[in-house]
Amino acid sequence: xxxxxxxxxxxxxxxxxxxxxxxxxxxxxxxxxxxxxxxxxxxxxxxxxxxxxxxxxxxxxxxxxxxxxxxxxxxxxxxxxxxxxxxxxxxxxxxxxxxxxxxxxxxxxxxxxxxxxxxxxxxxxxxxxxxxxxxxxxxxxxxxxxxxxxxxxxxxxxxxxxxxxxxxxxxxxxxxxxxxxxxxxxxxxxxxxxxxxxxxxxxxxxxxxxxxxxxxxxxxxxxxxxxxxxxxxxxxxxxxxxxxxxxxxxxxxxxxxxxxxxxxxxxxxxxxxxxxxxxxxxxxxxxxxxxxxxxxxxxxxxxxxxxxxxxxxxxxxxxxxxxxxxxxxxxxxxxxxxxxxxxxxxxxxxxxxxxxxxxxxxxxxxxxxxxxxxxxxxxxxxxxxxxxxxxxxxxxxxxxxxxxxxxxxxxxxxxxxxxxxxxxxxxxxxxxxxxxxxxxxxxxxxxxxxxxxxxxxxxxxxxxxxxxxxxxxxxxxxxxxxxxxxxxxxxxxxxxxxxxxxxxxxxxxxxxxxxxxxxxxx
Numbered sequence: 123x124x125x126x127x128x129x130x131x132x133x134x135x136x137x138x139x140x141x142x143x144x145x146x147x148x149x150x151x152x153x154x155x156x157x158x159x160x161x162x163x164x165x166x167x168x169x170x171x172x173x174x175x176x177x178x179x180x181x182x183x184x185x186x187x188x189x190x191x192x193x194x195x196x197x198x199x200x201x202x203x204x205x206x207x208x209x210x211x212x213x214x215x216x217x218x219x220x221x222x223x224x225x226x227x228x229x230x231x232x233x234x235x236x237x238x239x240x241x242x243x244x245x246x247x248x249x250x251x252x253x254x255x256x257x258x259x260x261x262x263x264x265x266x267x268x269x270x271x272x273x274x275x276x277x278x279x280x281x282x283x284x285x286x287x288x289x290x291x292x293x294x295x296x297x298x299x300x301x302x303x304x305x306x307x308x309x310x311x312x313x314x315x316x317x318x319x320x321x322x323x324x325x326x327x328x329x330x331x332x333x334x335x336x337x338x339x340x341x342x343x344x345x346x347x348x349x350x351x352x353x354x355x356x357x358x359x360x361x362x363x364x365x366x367x368x369x370x371x372x373x374x375x376x377x378x379x380x381x382x383x384x385x386x387x388x389x390x391x392x393x394x395x396x397x398x399x400x401x402x403x404x405x406x407x408x409x410x411x412x413x414x415x416x417x418x419x420x421x422x423x424x425x426x427x428x429x430x431x432x433x434x435x436x437x438x439x440x441x442x443x444x445x446x447x448x449x450x451x452x453x454x455x456x457x458x459x460x461x462x463x464x465x466x467x468x469x470x471x472x473x474x475x476x477x478x479x480x481x482x483x484x485x486x487x488x489x490x491x492x493x494x495x496x497x498x499x500x501x502x503x504x505x506x507x508x509x510x511x512x513x514x515x516x517x518x519x520x521x522x523x524x525x526x527x528x529x530x531x532x533x534x535x536x537x538x539x540x541x542x543x544x545x546x547x548x549x550x551x552x553x554x555x556x557x558x559x560x561x562x563x564x565x566x567x568x569x570x571x572x573x574x575x576x577x578x579x580x581x582x583x584x585x586x587x588x589x590x591x592x593x594x595x596x597x598x599x600x601x602x603x604x605x606x607x608x609x610x611x612x613x614x615x616x617x618x619x620x621x622x623x624x625x626x627x628x629x630x631x632x633x634x635x636x637x638x639x640x641x642x643x644x
Contacts (some may be wrong), residue, residue, distance in 0.1 A: 124309040131305035132298060139294045147290050151283045158254055159241055162197075162274045166239075166258040169193055170270045173203050173211070173260045177267045186212035199275055203260075204231060205268040230257030234269030237261070315344040319351055326355055376416045384409045432577055434468040434600045435476050437501050437529060444480045445499060448488075456493035459484075462500040468600035469529050471577035476531075476597075479573055479581075482566040483533040483593050490537030490590075500532040528579070529599045535590040545583040545591075570595070 169189065176185040182205075190201040194214030203212040208226025210217065217225075225231055233240045234257040241256045254276050260268040315335070322335050334355075335348045387406055394402060445461040452459040469476070480499070487497040540548060547553050551568045567581075570593075574581040579597040586592040 124306070124313045127309035127312060128302065128305050131301055131309070135298055135301040135305075136294075139297055143290045143294055147287050150286050154279055154283055158274060158276060158279050159256070162199075162254055162256040162272055163239075163241060163258070165193065165197060166256045166270050166272045169201060169203070169272065170258045170260045173270060174262045174267055177205070177211075177260065178262050182211050190214045193272075197272070197274060200273040202231070202271040203268065204235075204271075206235065206266055208235060208269075211268065228271070230255055230271050231269050233257060234259040234271070235266065237266055312344075315348055319344075319348060322351065322355070326358070372416075377413070380409060380413045380416065384413070432470045432472055435471045437467065437469050437476065437531065437597075440476045440480065441499050441501055441531075444477060444484065448481075448484050452488060452497065455488060455491075457488060457491045458496045460496055460498040462498050463502050463532075467529070469577075469597040470600055471579075471597055472573065475573040475577050479531075479570050479595055480533070482570050483595075486566055486593075487533055487535035487537070487591075491535045492537065495536035495590075497533070497535045500534065502530045502532065527599050527601070528596050531595040531597065532592055533595075534586040534588075534592045536586065536588055537590045539585055539590050540583065548583055549581075 172189055173182070173186055176182045176189075186203050190203055190212040191214050194201045199214075201212075201214040202210070202225070204225055205211055208231065210222050210225060226235065230240045237259050239256075239258045241254070254274045255271065256274070257269055257271045259266060260270060318335050322333055325333065334352045384406065387402060387409065391399070391402060441461060441463075445459060449459045484497070484499070491497050549567050549571045551565055567583075571581050574595050574597070577597055579595060581593065581595045584592040584594060
């Protein structure tokens with residue numbers, strides 16, 4: 123903003139200076155030119171009057187040479203006096219015979235002999251005068267007695283005009299410099315409230331505390347904007363705090379009644395008739411589903427309250443670890459869990475986030491995968507080589523790549539998949555597809571998305587190459603350090619301890635994580 127204000131000030135000042143200095147320069151040049159012409163014309167008329175008296179008195183040969191020499195010395199030019207036939211009477215400088223013979227044909231002298239005064243002026247490119255020649259007739263009454271021609275050197279006039287133009291240019295530069303200095307101070311003063319608003323907005327967008335912006339400085343419009351921002355930030359912070367408090371407190375308060383309700387239902391199993399046990403089983407199932415939903419809400423509330431810094435996570439090791447943990451459960455359901463990909467390195471993520479993301483995505487995939495199908499976990503590092511030769515990777519989806527410095531983690535199943543509309547709504551809290559298997563809560567993918575965004579990445583859903591769904595999680599990669607791929611001290615699982623994944627399918631050997639996971643995308 124400061125640069126734009128300063129540029130506008132300088133542009134306006136330059137336009138004003140140009141509108142003032144250019145006309146001033148041309149006016150001065152024209153004035154100097156007219157002054158020189160008038161002075162030369164006055165001098166020629168003075169010499170013409172003296173020549174007329176001398177010729178009438180018969181003293182032209184004695185008086186005119188001295189007068190011509192004196193006038194030429196005074197003006198620093200040349201003076202020629204001829205009689206009515208064009209014969210030279212007096213000259214301030216010597217002439218050749220040929221020049222004397224050509225005097226009657228010179229334009230200025232010929233016109234003066236006919237009784238017409240002339241002034242021959244040539245101008246330079248900036249209004250100065252290259253040379254000036256003035257011719258005036260010599261009269262005595264109505265009798266034409268001769269002519270006077272004066273040539274004035276104008277080099278000094280041209281230099282003076284150029285000097286004035288130079289002074290005007292230097293004055294304009296000095297004025298622009300002063301305007302720039304003063305404009306910079308004004309622009310900084312004007313833009314200070316805007317910079318404070320920008321800083322406060324950036325802090326608020328990054329999840330920091332909304333710090334009120336001072337509203338006592340700057341123009342009225344900026345002060346009004348600052349006051350509106352303060353009210354908006356305070357209201358937003360209040361709403362977010364209320365939402366987090368409600369979700370966390372409600373989750374904590376509901377856990378104990380739900381546990382007691384399940385215990386009472388289980389105690390009733392031996393005291394009810396056989397034909398009513400189906401209803402009891404359904405009630406227990408719904409109680410478990412409600413408990414998982416409460417766990418998911420609690421996990422999201424903890425994620426909102428956390429301010430954990432991202433750290434390097436060994437993605438390959440985490441994928442291998444979760445593959446070993448989930449593989450037996452997949453085999454029990456007749457589904458093959460494959461670990462593919464050639465990526466070996468680290469990504470930046472919240473502690474425990476990658477494990478939770480994988481647990482939720484694998485739980486969702488197992489819920490919808492038909493027996494005999496395959497669920498694959500495929501971490502990839504996007505490279506320009508893949509973009510140039512896509513035919514060498516036919517299993518790669520042709521959508522937008524992760525981009526330089528980012529890693530894609532794919533979890534692909536061969537289930538029924540989702541329509542485009544369902545994929546757009548899949549990340550909404552509590553939303554489940556109409557044909558989704560029973561037991562989900564609709565919070566799993568919402569939590570995956572929150573964890574990916576908090577880790578500086580994103581998650582998208584695509585159709586898988588073999589049918590089903592391809593869940594793609596993009597995370598920022600840690601640049602490889604010389605001599606290795608980076609330290610493993612920041613690998614996944616270094617976060618705070620948390621509960622097991624709250625899935626409809628028990629989470630096998632859950633890793634340490636920041637929050638408990640909640641699957642169920644459908």
